[in-house]
Amino acid sequence: MNYSENIYKQLKEAITDHERILIELEDLHSYSFDASFGSYLPEFVVQVKSAEEVSKVMKIANKEKIPVTPRGNASSLSGGPLPVKGGIVLDVSLWNDELLIDPDDMIAIVSPGVITARIDEAANLYGLMYAPDPSSSNISTIAGNLAENSGGPRGLKYGVTKDYVLGLEVVTPEGQIIRTGGRTVKNVTGYDLTKLIVGSEGTLGVITQAILRLVPKPPSSKTLMTIFDDLVRSGEAISKVLSSGIIPSKIELMDQASIIAVEEYQPLGLPVDAEAILLIELDGHPAAIADEIVKVKEIMDMKGARNTVIAESDAEATELWKARKLVSPAIVRTKPTKISEDATVPRSKIPEFFKRLKEIKIKYGVTLVVFGHAGDGNLHPNIICDKREKEEMIRVEQAVSEIFTAAIELGGTLSGEHGIGTMKASFMELELGEHGVDMMKRIKQAWDPNMIMNPGKIFPEKGQKLVLSE
Amino acid sequence: MNYSENIYKQLKEAITDHERILIELEDLHSYSFDASFGSYLPEFVVQVKSAEEVSKVMKIANKEKIPVTPRGNASSLSGGPLPVKGGIVLDVSLWNDELLIDPDDMIAIVSPGVITARIDEAANLYGLMYAPDPSSSNISTIAGNLAENSGGPRGLKYGVTKDYVLGLEVVTPEGQIIRTGGRTVKNVTGYDLTKLIVGSEGTLGVITQAILRLVPKPPSSKTLMTIFDDLVRSGEAISKVLSSGIIPSKIELMDQASIIAVEEYQPLGLPVDAEAILLIELDGHPAAIADEIVKVKEIMDMKGARNTVIAESDAEATELWKARKLVSPAIVRTKPTKISEDATVPRSKIPEFFKRLKEIKIKYGVTLVVFGHAGDGNLHPNIICDKREKEEMIRVEQAVSEIFTAAIELGGTLSGEHGIGTMKASFMELELGEHGVDMMKRIKQAWDPNMIMNPGKIFPEKGQKLVLSE
Numbered sequence: 024m025n026y027s028e029n030i031y032k033q034l035k036e037a038i039t040d041h042e043r044i045l046i047e048l049e050d051l052h053s054y055s056f057d058a059s060f061g062s063y064l065p066e067f068v069v070q071v072k073s074a075e076e077v078s079k080v081m082k083i084a085n086k087e088k089i090p091v092t093p094r095g096n097a098s099s100l101s102g103g104p105l106p107v108k109g110g111i112v113l114d115v116s117l118w119n120d121e122l123l124i125d126p127d128d129m130i131a132i133v134s135p136g137v138i139t140a141r142i143d144e145a146a147n148l149y150g151l152m153y154a155p156d157p158s159s160s161n162i163s164t165i166a167g168n169l170a171e172n173s174g175g176p177r178g179l180k181y182g183v184t185k186d187y188v189l190g191l192e193v194v195t196p197e198g199q200i201i202r203t204g205g206r207t208v209k210n211v212t213g214y215d216l217t218k219l220i221v222g223s224e225g226t227l228g229v230i231t232q233a234i235l236r237l238v239p240k241p242p243s244s245k246t247l248m249t250i251f252d253d254l255v256r257s258g259e260a261i262s263k264v265l266s267s268g269i270i271p272s273k274i275e276l277m278d279q280a281s282i283i284a285v286e287e288y289q290p291l292g293l294p295v296d297a298e299a300i301l302l303i304e305l306d307g308h309p310a311a312i313a314d315e316i317v318k319v320k321e322i323m324d325m326k327g328a329r330n331t332v333i334a335e336s337d338a339e340a341t342e343l344w345k346a347r348k349l350v351s352p353a354i355v356r357t358k359p360t361k362i363s364e365d366a367t368v369p370r371s372k373i374p375e376f377f378k379r380l381k382e383i384k385i386k387y388g389v390t391l392v393v394f395g396h397a398g399d400g401n402l403h404p405n406i407i408c409d410k411r412e413k414e415e416m417i418r419v420e421q422a423v424s425e426i427f428t429a430a431i432e433l434g435g436t437l438s439g440e441h442g443i444g445t446m447k448a449s450f451m452e453l454e455l456g457e458h459g460v461d462m463m464k465r466i467k468q469a470w471d472p473n474m475i476m477n478p479g480k481i482f483p484e485k486g487q488k489l490v491l492s493e
Numbered sequence: 494m495n496y497s498e499n500i501y502k503q504l505k506e507a508i509t510d511h512e513r514i515l516i517e518l519e520d521l522h523s524y525s526f527d528a529s530f531g532s533y534l535p536e537f538v539v540q541v542k543s544a545e546e547v548s549k550v551m552k553i554a555n556k557e558k559i560p561v562t563p564r565g566n567a568s569s570l571s572g573g574p575l576p577v578k579g580g581i582v583l584d585v586s587l588w589n590d591e592l593l594i595d596p597d598d599m600i601a602i603v604s605p606g607v608i609t610a611r612i613d614e615a616a617n618l619y620g621l622m623y624a625p626d627p628s629s630s631n632i633s634t635i636a637g638n639l640a641e642n643s644g645g646p647r648g649l650k651y652g653v654t655k656d657y658v659l660g661l662e663v664v665t666p667e668g669q670i671i672r673t674g675g676r677t678v679k680n681v682t683g684y685d686l687t688k689l690i691v692g693s694e695g696t697l698g699v700i701t702q703a704i705l706r707l708v709p710k711p712p713s714s715k716t717l718m719t720i721f722d723d724l725v726r727s728g729e730a731i732s733k734v735l736s737s738g739i740i741p742s743k744i745e746l747m748d749q750a751s752i753i754a755v756e757e758y759q760p761l762g763l764p765v766d767a768e769a770i771l772l773i774e775l776d777g778h779p780a781a782i783a784d785e786i787v788k789v790k791e792i793m794d795m796k797g798a799r800n801t802v803i804a805e806s807d808a809e810a811t812e813l814w815k816a817r818k819l820v821s822p823a824i825v826r827t828k829p830t831k832i833s834e835d836a837t838v839p840r841s842k843i844p845e846f847f848k849r850l851k852e853i854k855i856k857y858g859v860t861l862v863v864f865g866h867a868g869d870g871n872l873h874p875n876i877i878c879d880k881r882e883k884e885e886m887i888r889v890e891q892a893v894s895e896i897f898t899a900a901i902e903l904g905g906t907l908s909g910e911h912g913i914g915t916m917k918a919s920f921m922e923l924e925l926g927e928h929g930v931d932m933m934k935r936i937k938q939a940w941d942p943n944m945i946m947n948p949g950k951i952f953p954e955k956g957q958k959l960v961l962s963e
Contacts, residue, residue: 125841126736127732127736127839127840127841128839128840128841129735129736129840130839149736150736150737150738171681172681172685174679178678178679182656182678183679183681185685185688186652186656195928195932199928199931199932200928201925201926201928201929201932202925202926202929203929205839205904205905205906206839206904206905207837207838207839207869207870207871207904207905207906207909208648208652208869208870208871209644209648209653209837209866209869209870209871209906209909209910210837210906210908210909211641211642211653211692211908211909211910211911211912211913212906212907212908212913212917212921212924212925213913213921213925213929213930213933213951214689214692214693214697214933214936214937214951215642215655215688215689215691215692215693216929216932216933218655218685218688218689219684219685219688219689221685222681222684222685223684223685227684238740239735239736239737239738239739239740240738241738242738262597265599265709266596266597266599266619266620266709267620267709268620268709268710268711268712269709270708270709307777307778307781308777308778308780308781308784308785310778310780310781310784311777311778311780311781314778314780315778367677367679367680368677369597369598369600369676369677370597370598370599371595371597371598396679399677399678399679400677400678400679401677401678401679434675434676434677435675435676435677436675436677436679436680436681436682437682438680438681438682439677439679439680439681440679440681441681442681443681443682443683447682451682451683454682455671455672455682455683456671456672458665458669458670458671459671459672459673459683459686460683461669462665462669462671462686462940463683463684463686465939465940466684466936466939466940467684468939469935469936469938469939470932470935470936481683481684
């Protein structure tokens with residue numbers, strides 16, 4: 024037996040429904056991984072269902088100095104829910120019973136285990152929308168989105184999760200239940216703990232409730248697909264659209280490797296000789312977008328697009344988006360391991376970033392596929408590899424390092440929407456400098472003096488390096 | 494002589510241009526007040542012009558444990574730039590030489606002393622806009638806006654200052670120069686220090702540069718003025734507009750006391766018997782807003798507006814807005830002291846908040862005028878009084894206390910856009926609870942162990958009460 028009887032006894036006192044405390048190895052295995060890399064066994068899983076339960080568990084963990092890792096549905100691409108130091112996994116996925124829409128205040132109040140897409144669906148009934156749309160929204164819990172500050176394609180126009188959080192209920196590492204923010208859009212009462220906790224990857228506390236801002240659902244949308252022989256020209260076309268005063272709801276890019284992968288996986292008639300496909304969606308007032316979509320097409324023509332198609336119906340739009348949706352399943356067909364990054368650069372640096380990515384691909388002989396949210400510079404360079412091939416993985420490690428270095432040299436950031444987690448911790452000082460990381464650590468230490476909340480994330484350990492070769 | 498020779502000597506070593514160190518009483522007096530309440534003399538004023546100078550001053554202050562209060566143009570309504578514990582005022586208002594617009598990345602890079610309105614003007618040359626529009630934008634410095642997280646009428650559609658800050662350069666209380674965030678719209682690399690510092694009222698460090706997000710300038714706008722006999726109906730009309738999927742750029746409200754004050758000050762033909770005037774501005778695509786303004790008028794008619802006028806030209810729109818712009822000068826005509834609050838409630842609670850304000854006005858016999866940003870629940874209850882009248886000011890203190898209590902009871906917050914400063918510190922626990930305030934204090938202590946950065950703000954001292962009667 025791998026767990027402590029003393030802790031187990033205390034947990035059973037705290038959580039009266041003992042079926043929600045898991046200690047069997049087969050159960051623990053289910054909580055050892057996420058959608059990123061690596062596998063770590065916890066000693067206990069506690070399936071919490073109230074702030075009081077979380078508070079009790081945190082008080083036990085703080086007293087006994089045991090690591091606690093909060094977890095939703097573990098769709099994280101950066102290792103957020105991995106119990107890298109063992110201890111207790113706090114599973115919030117069963118705690119999905121609260122999903123209130125207040126149409127007058129245009130807010131949603133949700134418990135942490137609610138699936139992201141359900142919030143948008145519930146809001147839709149009132150003509151409202153929950154704007155953040157991470158690709159995993161049909162699987163991910165809102166608490167996971169909050170912890171990682173998830174983005175999504177609509178981020179270009181609507182921003183990320185953080186932009187939609189008005190208030191939180193949080194259990195501190197020492198087990199106190201606090202409230203941050205509230206139900207109002209404007210709030211400058213003291214430090215912004217809400218926006219500090221969103222994106223802190225479960226290292227500052229456990230989110231037990233969120234008050235989310237909703238916006239009116241746009242009455243209509245239009246989709247356009249355009250093909251470029253030259254990747255750099257596609258980047259210029261994006262800049263031209265945005266500087267013309269049009270803010271599309273989405274601008275998604277597929278590079279040539281993505282196009283080829285999709286065509287090999289499921290032939291859609293995409294041009295495998297093209298360097299880039301852009302998918303652009305406008306939303307808003309029908310009269311406005313009918314005018315704007317024509318302007319966008321004109322810009323594409325002017326910038327030398329080979330071919331541009333405007334979807335004439337929602338069905339046609341869905342058909343066009345199919346290509347983008349197939350990228351992820353298509354690219355993992357050849358090799359089993361996908362290292363999915365989200366290094367982000369200023370928009371004007373996208374062409375230069377692509378050039379650097381091409382050099383890195385050749386230098387290390389890795390399979391690099393690039394797609395993502397080109398409108399806000401948040402691309403997803405994906406390396407397709409096989410984690411059982413040690414020699415290959417060493418090349419992948421080096422390539423990933425150089426991708427991060429390139430992004431930072433171009434004025435960008437390690438992560439646009441996935442978070443730091445375990446994957447990028449060793450690169451933090453590269454971006455933030457010693458003092459920048461130190462000011463973050465001071466907050467961590469002040470809030471969590473026993474360093475029990477999701478240890479091993481964000482902050483690098485002394486001499487820590489990225490290791491993908493097991 | 495009120496100052497320490499030892500400190501003066503060190504400051505002169507740090508700032509080679511000694512004319513930027515002020516110690517004469519007449520100069521110090523100019524730095525003793527802001528647009529709120531109270532007057533406090535500093536010992537030194539240092540007019541800084543670089544991060545290196547700020548770093549040197551902070552290192553001296555930290556070593557000698559002297560308070561430092563950063564200051565822009567002191568248009569604060571909550572006491573942010575008041576040197577309540579004396580010490581050094583760091584004046585950034587001369588440091589206005591950097592104002593770069595990068596139209597490709599849609600960002601502005603500014604030094605702290607740049608006047609807010611200049612940023613928008615510079616962005617306009619590229620068809621872009623700096624969205625936050627605090628009423629003091631022609632006077633206020635961007636650093637002051639950043640410190641207080643200023644709002645403004647456009648907040649309804651565009652949000653507040655914080656929503657437009659991508660990155661900062663900050664000098665920590667111990668004198669280290671750090672960078673937070675960057676040039677990208679998406680960034681989840683570690684804790685969000687940018688959004689922690691914005692709105693922290695100069696208590697966590699000195700902002701020495703900001704990278705601001707710009708948006709396309711909307712191609713057109715439309716203004717509508719509507720008159721309601723019944724304040725509650727005007728609130729219902731606002732809710733109906735917002736739930737119909739239309740987000741105006743501004744919804745401003747004037748209550749009857751504001752209407753009367755304006756008419757007495759400068760007759761515009763406003764109906765002094767009406768309970769509310771709403772001014773609504775739409776911006777965006779001309780076809781969209783031409784359609785939407787008609788829908789807004791229909792909603793006003795349906796909700797029983799006495800009269801609704803749509804401005805047919807920009808000149809007519811300016812004329813309609815004149816009423817709102819005259820409120821502030823009009824209301825201070827009768828008495829010299831204006832206690833301007835910004836207690837904010839959830840939108841649906843506006844009618845109830847108005848009822849409570851009316852009761853408070855009668856109970857304490859104070860002159861209460863209410864106007865402001867009704868669309869987001871951020872109203873400005875202003876009490877017009879005379880600070881030399883001790884008995885009156887005690888009633889004002891009690892009325893202000895009850896206004897805060899009412900806002901919090903209705904699920905609102907002490908401050909929507911002015912900040913806590915000295916004025917609201919004693920009410921912090923009422924809203925946040927003991928543990929909520931404690932978690933904020935921990936950050937303050939971890940960043941500023943000698944508690945030298947803008948002391949006396951945000952956090953109440955033991956037993957502190959609001960005192961307006963001098």
